[in-house]
Amino acid sequence: MAAKIKPLLVQEVVERHTLSILVDNEAGVLGRITGLFSSRGYNIESLTVADITEDEAVSRITIVTSGPRRVIDQIRAQLDRLVPVHSVTDLSELGPFVERELALVKVAGTGEKRVEALRLADIFRARPVDTSTQSFVFEISGSTTKVDQFIELMREVGLVEVARGGVVALSRGATAQ
Amino acid sequence: MQGRETMGRDGGSREMSGADIIVRALVDLGVDTIFGYPGGAVLPIYDALFRQKQIRHILVRHEAGAVHAAEGYARSTGKPGVVLVTSGPGATNAVTGIADALLDSIPIVVLTGQVATHLIGSDAFQECDTVGITRHCSKHNYLVKETSRLGGTIHEAFHIATTGRPGPVVVDIPKDVQVATARYERPARFEHKTYRPKVKGDLAAIEAAVEMLAVAERPILYVGGGVINSGPGASQLLRDLARLTKAPVTSTLMGLGAFPASDPQFLGMLGMHGTYEANLAMNQCDLMLCLGARFDDRVTGKLDGFSPHSRKIHVDIDPSSFNKTVRVDLAIEGDVGHVLEDMVKLWRARGHQAQPQDDWWSRIKGWRAKQSLAFTQEGEKIQPQHAIRALWEATHKKNPIITTEVGQHQMWAAQHFDFEQPNKWLTSGGLGTMGYGLPAAIGAQLGNPKSLVIDIAGEASIQMNIQELGTATQYDLPVKVFVLNNEYMGMVRQWQDLTYEGRHSHSYSDSLPDFVKLAEAYGWKGIRIETLDQLEQGIADMLAHDGPVFVDCMVERHANCFPMIPSGATHTEMLLGPDQVAGKVDKSAEALV
């Protein structure tokens, strides 16, 4: 028989998925997307948006969300239903993809702490983009875990504040998704 | 405007005001009736309406009435309903109806006026964020900022409202956009950049579904409003499939009429107030074919006890309905009518024979023998079920259109009024909006001038849009309102009986008006029926009068609607009558209401 029979899930495992959504760059489109998440009670762990075509007609919204498989499928279907949405790609589902996040991390301190901050930054390939005698602002990019780890370590050497850009992601290989 | 337009020949191309473009586009779209209420932000459109003869404008008494009337028009004719209201309070008054149309998948287009573009965001007089407010209760909405985009947007709005899973589309039009001029061209063909609903189902999946049906020993067809939205052809094909598969058929509240009630394969409505046989068959089947329904919580009852032994096939035009609440084994995305057509063809082409179902049908016969809809009419007080049955007896040969309000009377109408055809039963299912029935009847009557249209109402609900009596009078619409007057918000009282040990907190309909006098004040005929011996004559008098008639039918005040699946229970735990009522439930069930 051709029909696929899906077994009933005994226990729901929460999964983290990165969705890449192409939308018409019209007024209110971001509100439609975020509103959908809040009105239906879905999680947003991270969201980034920017237009990506020459004529600024289409934007890519990258959303990292989490939930049981059933909910992730719903999120995809609900997003797909919105009129200005061109496509919804579940990158986590699709196969290999690259995911990067940018963060600016401010640390203050003197003496040994300052040296240690620089040393750690070097290991993480974080660049100082602002320097004073009391502080640094580091720029770091990489996977979310890497950024998380870096920030964690910086806490011990004088973390002041953090700005994170959110996840951007693309599938690997030559074709567009 | 997102769609690509090809230029049409007719329609010309000359400078027109935005308001004229709107009227012109509506005419091009075949609109003959709109429901509206004027105000400052739509005066240019009203002036354009004044200067033309092709569109009939129906002046309602409240914007909520306009939207429900448009819904009634749409549901009974299959054509989109159109609404025109002003900005601010006009738009907010329309919101309930918009949400109603979204949940019941009714195609309507709502045009709202907006303050001039340069005033937007300044808290101007009668400004509200209409697109913001309606964003999550409409299928889609637009704020049109340029007159040159107005015509195209209106065409697109109709396209979106009427295709795929139908629904309400809101077009918000600032006043300066209505006044400025632009060229209007009628788009010849419409193709949308991003919105392309899938109509044909996947053949391999349909084939799999047919194979599953062919080996089923205890199949059931569970049908919903999608079959009606798909058009009369789908209802016909449903009959064909039922014949071929010999499967019993049950329907949701929204699907009533898609399959003839008199057909021996029909089990009646399922769900909370569905029949015993429908719910038990759902529970015991080995194959469930869901056609254009959505496993609503009123249908499934407690999810983990829902039809535990069946394989499930779900046919729907909206893929977000798949696996939303109930996991299915096979999902087929497409228009129900098209999928049914392919299923019937394939079944025949393969020469399938339905499995012998003698055992299945004898079990169903056993459940039917419970007569879960039975009631006793004794004494001179009218039982509400009896009143509905009497109404059906007196009118069914006329093939009436029935609308309802929300409450016990709605459920009794669904249980005891038999529908043989689609588009004859108009009710607020998903949102459960009291006040729906009278304006919906007005809309249905306008779309079907020769039909008998009756709103089966409750004395509480009818007061929510009672002002629309005036609309019927103004346009000589012979609609009938038949109130089952139990002097209670009966459905609320029923829940209080079942869940709160009969503490009737604010569910008594106190200070009721004299409905007969009220009706007469509006120029209607008023009839009061108080006892059983007046029932038949009262209905006859109602039918004999060719204008609008309001019947205030006093019924047994304490009757409750059975059968019933209490909150938090499964299909097998039905209450068949008042003697099974506990009066109290545990906390988790209480929260499930």
Ligand SMILES: Cc1ncc(C[n+]2csc(CCOP(=O)(O)OP(=O)(O)O)c2C)c(N)n1
């Ligand atoms: C606008 C709105 N408000 C409240 C409710 C909750 N509600 C459901 S049924 C009902 C009572 C309806 O009373 P009535 O119209 O007399 O009908 P009955 O149940 O007595 O037949 C109420 C208040 C609702 N469905 N809609």
Ligand SMILES: [Mg+2]
């Ligand atoms: Mg009542």
